[in-house]
Amino acid sequence: MRFFINPVWATVALLSLAVSTTAYAQATTGANTQKPMYLKTVMTQLNRDMQSVAGAISKEDWAEVAALAPKIASHQQPPMSEKMRILPWLGSNADKFRGFDEQVHRAATEMGEAAKRGDGQATINAFAKTQQSCLACHQNFRKPFVTHFYGK
Numbered sequence: 385m386r387f388f389i390n391p392v393w394a395t396v397a398l399l400s401l402a403v404s405t406t407a408y409a410q411a412t413t414g415a416n417t418q419k420p421m422y423l424k425t426v427m428t429q430l431n432r433d434m435q436s437v438a439g440a441i442s443k444e445d446w447a448e449v450a451a452l453a454p455k456i457a458s459h460q461q462p463p464m465s466e467k468m469r470i471l472p473w474l475g476s477n478a479d480k481f482r483g484f485d486e487q488v489h490r491a492a493t494e495m496g497e498a499a500k501r502g503d504g505q506a507t508i509n510a511f512a513k514t515q516q517s518c519l520a521c522h523q524n525f526r527k528p529f530v531t532h533f534y535g536k
């Protein structure tokens with residue numbers, strides 16, 4: 385009977401329980417899949433559009449800024465299936481996450497309106513506000529997001 389209370393076996397049993405619990409948690413929340421999330425594609429496009437705006441501002445091409453701003457304000461969103469993975473992970477931080485996206489929306493909209501008026505100074509101020517909103521979300525969520533969904 386000593387076999388069953390052998391501490392080594394008890395440890396192995398506990399370890400395998402821990403491993404299967406982790407595997408279960410990963411399967412249910414979709415953690416650590418390594419596969420790029422669609423959000424990354426959205427971000428790559430946001431990055432391109434912000435770079436194009438910076439270029440247009442340098443040329444003082446306000447019409448081009450006005451045309452680009454709505455692409456940033458109303459950027460694409462991940463499909464519902466991906467949101468269903470992100471939302472449970474965000475938990476009680478979901479409002480905060482959405483809040484940063486809302487800030488981008490408002491600042492980019494403001495930038496478009498300023499550009500339509502041909503108001504260079506206001507356009508540049510709103511551009512800075514937009515970029516600050518990108519940064520604020522990244523500082524809060526980017527690293528934990530990457531760690532959770534890619535395991536790195």
Ligand code: HEC
Nearest residue numbers: 421424427430431434481484485488517518521525526529
């Ligand atoms: C609501 C939160 C949030 C906002 C707002 C946000 N981002 Fe991101 N961003 C993320 C997260 C989360 C990641 C990590 C995504 C991933 O690696 O799959 C990311 C990643 C990125 C990346 C890296 C993509 C890569 O290939 O690794 C770029 C570039 C980027 N964002 C640009 C922007 C720009 C530009 C804005 C503002 C116009 C912005 N983001 C606004 C959350 C946000």
